[in-house]
Amino acid sequence: MYEIKTMNNIAQAGLNVLSAKGIMVNVDAEDPDGLLIRSAKIHDMAFGDKLAAIGRAGVGVDNVPIERCTEKGIVVFNAAGANAQAVVELAICSLVLASRNIMDGAFWAKSLAGREGIDAEVEAGKKNYVGPEIMGKTLGIIGLGNIGSRIANAAIGLGMDVIGYDPYMSVESAWRISGEVRHAEDLGTVFRNSDYILIQLHLTDKTRGMLGAEAFAQMKNGVRIINLARGGLVDTDAILAAIASGKVARYVTDFPDDKLIGAKGVVAFPHLGASTPESEEKCAVMAAQELADYLMDGNTKNAINLPDVNLDRAGEGRICVIHMNVPRMINGFLDIIGEENMNVAHMINKAKGDIAYTIIDVDSPVTKDMAEKIAAMPHVRRVRVL
Helix, strand or coil, rough: CCCCEECCCCCCCHHHHHHHHCEEECCCCCCCEEEEECCCCCCCCCCCCCCCCEEECCCCCCCCCCCHHHHHHCCCCCCCCCCCCHHHHHHHHHHHHCCCCCCHHHHHHHCCCCCCHHHHHHHHHHHHHCCCCCCCCCCEEEECCCHHHHHHHHHCCCCEEEECCCCCCCCHHHHHCCCCCEEECHHHHHHHCCCCEECCCCCCCCCCCCCCCHHHHHCCCEEHHHHHHHHECCCHHHHHHHHCCEEEEEEEECCCCCCCCCCCEECCCCCCCCCCCCHHHHHHHHHHHHHHHHHHHHCCCCCCCCCCCCCCCCCEEEEEEEEECCHHHHHHHHHHHHHHHCCCEEEEEEEECCCCEEEEEEECCCCHHHHHHHHHHCCCEEEEEE
16 A cells, blocks of 8 residues: 655645555654655655655645756646636736735725715825736746636737747647737747746746846836746846836735835735635645556556656556666567566657656566666666556
8 A cells, every 4th residue: 555645735636545545644654665745844854765755736846856866766846727717816806916006005095094075085096006907918927837828818818919939839728728819939028029028937946036136127118027937037136226226116925035124116926826715625636646547557648757657557567667768678678578588568768958758568577676677787776556
């Protein structure tokens, strides 16, 4: 029986997925087969030899040591797309908050509590909180993945012109996105032509600080910036300087820090992007399904550090190999299987950068000796027999 350790409060619907498949959930598990987490930071956590997979009931995985997991043959999953609707709705809210001076107006109105003659004071003071409409304005979106493409479609529905930039857009997102969204060949096109810019990317070494002083210098005066993806995508010092100079009219972010809190021109949420009961449940269910599918059948849908591999069962035994993407690995596996007088019933191999993943179904149960021989091959990270 497989055992999953949870490290945050996980929606019951997700736990039910695991129990229905006979997988034990134990918050106190000492050497689990998998971890199911939300925001728990596990960079310094010691991983047991049994740990085969980590499921993140959310999208971002910056709380997980991806490189270390890959080296140890631990597959990391996220709930890509499960929180999309929640983030899209917050993005529409953010567009309005970036444009109309609603937050400052609301705080000012609240400050009038207990005073007489509020009606007249409100009418006289409302002129201080005027903001433009979003209809007819241009929204530039950097990152047209599962969420960015949906935001683009929603903005088109609200009467905005949309420019999108994403050199790595998936086929799925391309099919989903409206034909009215204009494709930008480079970031400069987005910067120069947008009244509003929304960034929806993963945080990596390449994207960290992507919106900084150099980027702001290329933008229109009075541009409005929205960041619901990750705080590190926008350089805090640079955007505060851009606000002070008038280059940026307002910055809406889901990732406040010490410098942004209370700063003029900044609207900061306490990381509310996926904070809906519906989103938390969908994320938990998806992450639980991914863990169960990998532990029981070796499939890697939505894996962060492995290629997306799915293979229906065939034959009597299944062997799953995580290995380096180097020549002649498959030949080596097949030679060992042939030495055992077994036939291959079905197999698949895919690569993702330097790492590769192979699933082989054979017509007889996999022997311990065969698994050990494959595990001993150079460049093999992990072997699982299912």
